[in-house]
Amino acid sequence: MPALTVPLIAPSILSADAARFGEEIKAVDEQGADWIHLDVMDGHFVPNITFGPVIVKALRPYSKLCFDVHLMIEPVDLFIEPFVKAGADQILFHIEAGPHAHRTLQTIKSFGIKAGIVLCPATPAQAISELLDMVDTILIMTVNPGFGGQKFISSQLPKIKQIRQMADATGRDIRVSVDGGITKETAPLVIKAGADVLVAGTSVYGQQDYRQAMNALRGTDKK
Template sequence: MPALTVPLIAPSILSADCARFGEEIKAVDEQGADWIHLDVMDGHFVPNMTFGPVIVKALRPYSRLFFDVHLMIEPVDLFIEPFAKAGADQILFHIEAGPHAHRTLQTIKSFGIKAGIVLCPSTPAQAISEILDLVDTILVMTVNPGFGGQQFLESQLSKINQIRNMVDATGRDIRISVDGGITAKTAPLVINAGADVLVAGTSIYGQKDYRQAMNALRGQDVK
């Protein structure tokens, strides 16, 4: 599927005020966000810890937007059901987190929600070639996962383009998402490479005007 002309914007609440998560989600919802991105870290797969399904469930009433839950955890399968029941609309997991990605994708879909795969910067595009028939979203990390506010890795642009070509060849409706160092300057680079979902934290929640920040990522008039 061709990339969207105007990308979907998925604010990452990792960069929001953690004492006001509910209000922060409601705020970006009202200001024009398309998805809400929730980063789940376990202190094992990545060197940081965030929150679990209880928090996702508590946040669900604050918005009817698409909840995009990114599991940076290992193992994955034990936690699919809790996050699905907590209100996730999509669960993404890392291809690097276990040997049975095909089974994990099937398990996610068995709960009637969308399934996505994530690639760390060091993982080649070809690693997901055998599961394109099951994925709804492919998330390319443009920083090493674990912390917000990192510098964008331009080396990932060629990978995004490779994945865009792979997706277009399938004819399936697969979104290509990017996460890490996404700003008004880097957004055009990843969009031109083939991405159509932009996950952004500090470039949205670090600004005073959330609507203006999201429009800047879309390349729209920010006045």
């Protein structure tokens, strides 16, 4: 299916005030967010540690929006059920995190939730060509995963375009999401390339007016 006319905004709570995660989720929900993006890091697959299923479960009551849980962990399969039980609406995992991505997608889908695959900047689009019949979301990292606030890697723009074309060719309703260095300057570039979900951390949570910040990313602030 073609990209959405107006992209979805998924604020990443990694950039929010960690002492007020619940209130910060409620705030962006009330100000017009579409999804809530939760970055799970294990200190192994990426050089940082964030939180696990217990925290996700504690945050679930603060919003009914899609909890878009991005697992930057290795191995993945052992943790799928705990995150589903914690309240994940969609689980994303990295193609680089293990040899049996198809099985992991099957496991996620078996719980009746949506499944997504993630590509690091060095991973080519073709790496997921055999998985397109199962994914609901494809997330392209435009920074190397592990930390918020990094600079956008512009060489990923052709890959976003290629993945959009691959997704559209399936005839399925696949969202193309982009995460990393998304600002009001880079957002139009990724939207033009075919992204229809923008994961944004500091460009939302680093601003005083969350609604205005999200509309700026959508490009609707001038309409």
